[in-house]
Amino acid sequence: MTDSRRDLPGTPVIELKDVKVYHRARTGGLFRPNIVKAVNGVDFSISRGETVGIVGESGCGKSTLASVLVGLQAPTSGQVLFHGKPAIKRNARMRKEFGRAVSVVFQDPSTALNPRMTIEDILTDPLQVHGIGTAASRSSKVKELLALVGLPQSAAEVTPSHVSGGQRQRVAIARALALEPDIIVADEPTSALDVSVRAQVLNLLSDLKTQLNLGMVFISHDIQTVRYVSDRICVMYFGQIVEEGPAAQVFDNPGNDYTKKLLGAAPSLLQT
Ligand SMILES: Nc1ncnc2c1ncn2[C@@H]1O[C@H](COP(=O)(O)OP(=O)(O)OP(=O)(O)O)[C@@H](O)[C@H]1O
Numbered sequence: 533m534t535d536s537r538r539d540l541p542g543t544p545v546i547e548l549k550d551v552k553v554y555h556r557a558r559t560g561g562l563f564r565p566n567i568v569k570a571v572n573g574v575d576f577s578i579s580r581g582e583t584v585g586i587v588g589e590s591g592c593g594k595s596t597l598a599s600v601l602v603g604l605q606a607p608t609s610g611q612v613l614f615h616g617k618p619a620i621k622r623n624a625r626m627r628k629e630f631g632r633a634v635s636v637v638f639q640d641p642s643t644a645l646n647p648r649m650t651i652e653d654i655l656t657d658p659l660q661v662h663g664i665g666t667a668a669s670r671s672s673k674v675k676e677l678l679a680l681v682g683l684p685q686s687a688a689e690v691t692p693s694h695v696s697g698g699q700r701q702r703v704a705i706a707r708a709l710a711l712e713p714d715i716i717v718a719d720e721p722t723s724a725l726d727v728s729v730r731a732q733v734l735n736l737l738s739d740l741k742t743q744l745n746l747g748m749v750f751i752s753h754d755i756q757t758v759r760y761v762s763d764r765i766c767v768m769y770f771g772q773i774v775e776e777g778p779a780a781q782v783f784d785n786p787g788n789d790y791t792k793k794l795l796g797a798a799p800s801l802l803q804t
Pocket residue numbers: 555556557558568569570588589590591592593594595596597753
């Protein structure tokens with residue numbers, strides 16, 4: 533359990549202030565390097581108990597922003613605050629606490645899960661890495677996690693290739709929950725799944741958010757999917773958040789031309 537459980541309701545777990553991530557473009561020459569402004573001056577916050585959707589077309593900087601949020605990418609400039617304290621020069625204790633507090637679910641569970649490990653080992657691994665519990669308590673935690681994500685207990689014994697794509701994503705979600713995080717960053721968590729199971733995985737994420745009072749950052753190129761799960765929506769365009777507001781407001785009464793274009797181009801729910 534992290535310190536955030538003692539936070540006042542609504543206190544951000546993570547806050548970004550004027551965050552920029554610039555890359556040297558792969559196509560740039562030695563003497564004329566082009567700079568890609570993947571994230572270009574973003575203010576963002578996420579608290580427990582809310583789902584914030586980040587939506588935008590491919591290349592607008594969503595995954596780069598996600599990398600900053602989970603601590604995989606240091607910004608070129610700007611501040612990352614963790615419970616109100618700068619997270620960039622964090623010490624070992626804070627790094628460990630950050631690692632427990634923020635989990636990630638990636639797009640494709642087939643590549644995100646080790647195909648040689650049993651599902652029990654996959655779910656036990658984060659607990660072992662963080663030195664949490666005994667063999668017996670870890671084993672009962674695995675049972676609890678499987679039940680939480682709606683998987684049968686027998687799934688523990690098999691490797692990921694023995695379960696369906698939707699079930700694999702449930703395993704990835706269970707692994708993300710193993711350390712009882714405050715925040716889950718879900719980067720296109722349904723895009724690689726069959727259309728038939730997307731709604732089930734979205735509903736699972738929504739239920740878990742409510743049940744566990746999680747904060748969730750939900751990233752997708754599909755505004756309909758984002759609308760389905762989010763309380764608040766941030767629309768990204770060329771590295772910037774060009775519109776932000778309650779989901780209903782952004783969806784029903786968009787103020788930005790780019791948001792209107794995204795809505796106009798949106799296919800029917802969960803069909804992309
Ligand atoms: N390591 C890197 N070096 C150079 N350019 C990069 C690097 N990482 C990302 N970019 C560029 O930064 C921009 C934003 O990329 P990012 O992956 O964050 O966008 P995205 O919205 O997540 O797109 P997608 O949905 O296709 O993954 C893109 O133009 C991308 O090519």
